[in-house]
Amino acid sequence: MSTKQKIIDTDVHHEIRSTRDLLPYLPDQWKRYIAEYGWVPERAIPFNQVRKNTKYRMDSIPEDGATPGSNFDLLKEQLLDKHDMSYAVLTGWFYEATVAKGWYEFAAARASAYNDFTVDKWLSKDKRLLGSITIPREPEAAVREIDRMAAHPQMAQVMLPIGDFAWGDPYFHPIFEAANRHGLPIAMHLSASITAQGGDFLRYYVAWRSLHPQAYMTQVISLITNGIFDKFPDLKVALVEGGFEWVPFMMHRMDSAYKALRQETPWVKRMPSDYFRDNMRFTTQPWDDLTAREFMNVIDMMGSEDMIMYASDYPHWDFDPPERTMPHQISDSLKQKILYENARDFYRL
Amino acid sequence: MKHLVCHYDDLLLTQKKSVSIDRKPIVVVRSESGDVYALRDVCPHKGPCLSEGMLDKSCAGKEVGEYIFEPDKDVLRCPWHSWEFDIKTGCSLFDPEKVRVKTYEVTVEDSKVYVEV
Numbered sequence: 001m002s003t004k005q006k007i008i009d010t011d012v013h014h015e016i017r018s019t020r021d022l023l024p025y026l027p028d029q030w031k032r033y034i035a036e037y038g039w040v041p042e043r044a045i046p047f048n049q050v051r052k053n054t055k056y057r058m059d060s061i062p063e064d065g066a067t068p069g070s071n072f073d074l075l076k077e078q079l080l081d082k083h084d085m086s087y088a089v090l091t092g093w094f095y096e097a098t099v100a101k102g103w104y105e106f107a108a109a110r111a112s113a114y115n116d117f118t119v120d121k122w123l124s125k126d127k128r129l130l131g132s133i134t135i136p137r138e139p140e141a142a143v144r145e146i147d148r149m150a151a152h153p154q155m156a157q158v159m160l161p162i163g164d165f166a167w168g169d170p171y172f173h174p175i176f177e178a179a180n181r182h183g184l185p186i187a188m189h190l191s192a193s194i195t196a197q198g199g200d201f202l203r204y205y206v207a208w209r210s211l212h213p214q215a216y217m218t219q220v221i222s223l224i225t226n227g228i229f230d231k232f233p234d235l236k237v238a239l240v241e242g243g244f245e246w247v248p249f250m251m252h253r254m255d256s257a258y259k260a261l262r263q264e265t266p267w268v269k270r271m272p273s274d275y276f277r278d279n280m281r282f283t284t285q286p287w288d289d290l291t292a293r294e295f296m297n298v299i300d301m302m303g304s305e306d307m308i309m310y311a312s313d314y315p316h317w318d319f320d321p322p323e324r325t326m327p328h329q330i331s332d333s334l335k336q337k338i339l340y341e342n343a344r345d346f347y348r349l
Numbered sequence: 350m351k352h353l354v355c356h357y358d359d360l361l362l363t364q365k366k367s368v369s370i371d372r373k374p375i376v377v378v379r380s381e382s383g384d385v386y387a388l389r390d391v392c393p394h395k396g397p398c399l400s401e402g403m404l405d406k407s408c409a410g411k412e413v414g415e416y417i418f419e420p421d422k423d424v425l426r427c428p429w430h431s432w433e434f435d436i437k438t439g440c441s442l443f444d445p446e447k448v449r450v451k452t453y454e455v456t457v458e459d460s461k462v463y464v465e466v
Contacts, residue, residue, distance in 0.1 A: 049431070050405070050408075050431075051403065051405070051426055051431055052403050057397075057429055058401055058429075059397065059398075059401040059428045289394075317429060317430065317431060318429070318430055319395075319429050321395060321396070324395045324396055
């Protein structure tokens with residue numbers, strides 16, 4: 001790879017040290033629950049990995065022992081500067097405010113506080129950082145939050161974490177309308193609440209991690225069949241950290257079903273695979289150790305070189321560095337698209 | 350050629366130490382039983398220093414639901430993707446024939462640790 005290769009990282013998890021970091025941005029009504037009443041987010045995932053620092057790179061702990069991803073200077077050193085990145089999209093790790101069940105007023109306040117924290121403590125420090133608007137699940141409040149944050153020049157997308165419900169349902173369409181109205185793309189990223197069809201969390205972390213693509217399949221099928229891309233033809237959606245090898249499989253499977261069952265969803269005007277190619281993007285991480293030949297077979301079955309964007313997942317344990325993600329046999333022109341151009345076009349940079 | 354890399358006592362607290370010999374990155378590790386081993390300090394997967402990882406124990410199991418802790422089987426776990434390498438052989442635990450880290454001969458004389466490179 002050329003040393004001048006430009007890079008956009010589409011999945012970087014900046015973190016709060018604790019929920020107390022949100023206190024300066026919360027109205028007094030809600031501060032009490034964290035500062036005085038001991039409220040903490042529900043821990044959804046029932047697993048722990050066999051390693052210290054469980055879900056984080058072991059070398060990403062700041063000197064003061066704070067949560068990895070919570071220290072701007074270390075993130076700048078280990079990611080932005082070390083890999084000479086043009087842009088890094090902060091995807092956060094505060095999806096609980098979106099997937100939380102009930103008490104949506106407090107969840108909306110936490111989402112707002114997290115957005116203000118992101119602007120204040122992160123985006124203001126480096127123009128290479130782009131942000132994701134965190135929203136509560138309740139559509140009316142979500143639209144208010146999108147309208148409040150969309151004008152910030154570094155807020156690049158609206159984040160819809162993937163939990164145990166499907167975002168394509170018409171109940172959520174006002175959220176897509178708001179993003180589309182502001183010209184913002186949508187990102188979808190797994191939360192700690194995703195579960196398996198018929199299997200809840202399964203029994204083991206290795207099983208749960210392996211099933212993640214299943215939850216992404218649910219989302220893309222839901223978006224297409226509920227007519228999201230027919231209502232908003234220019235809307236773009238990034239499916240982040242859900243893999244991409246399954247994508248051509250689902251493109252073909254949905255096309256096959258559509259040919260026979262089109263009348264059930266007549267508002268869907270195009271072949272499902274067209275929406276995959278024109279409206280959706282997928283990310284490299286976690287790179288499943290594909291060989292160049294295997295990868296090119298996937299690209300061939302997708303019928304497009306424009307659908308995959310590079311992601312590192314810093315500071316998480318399965319971090320993929322840009323220089324070591326794709327096998328070296330892949331052409332420089334395709335690497336250029338995946339490492340930079342596809343994301344540049346997606347975010348209109 | 351033997352190179353002096355550290356004092357044995359240096360390994361008592363941290364159990365591992367990164368050193369460079371002829372510009373080769375090497376991690377020296379001390380097992381629970383006190384033996385010292387040396388491996389190339391680069392994960393063959395994505396390239397981070399294994400010395401940034403952790404010394405761990407293995408766990409085996411023959412029957413479904415059975416966990417057999419193996420306190421005598423020391424593994425060096427990569428700081429990123431958690432791959433496990435046997436510190437004595439450098440072999441990965443998931444594919445010992447194909448995925449391995451180079452090892453170096455170690456001698457300890459008068460509480461000094463030497464690595465043959």
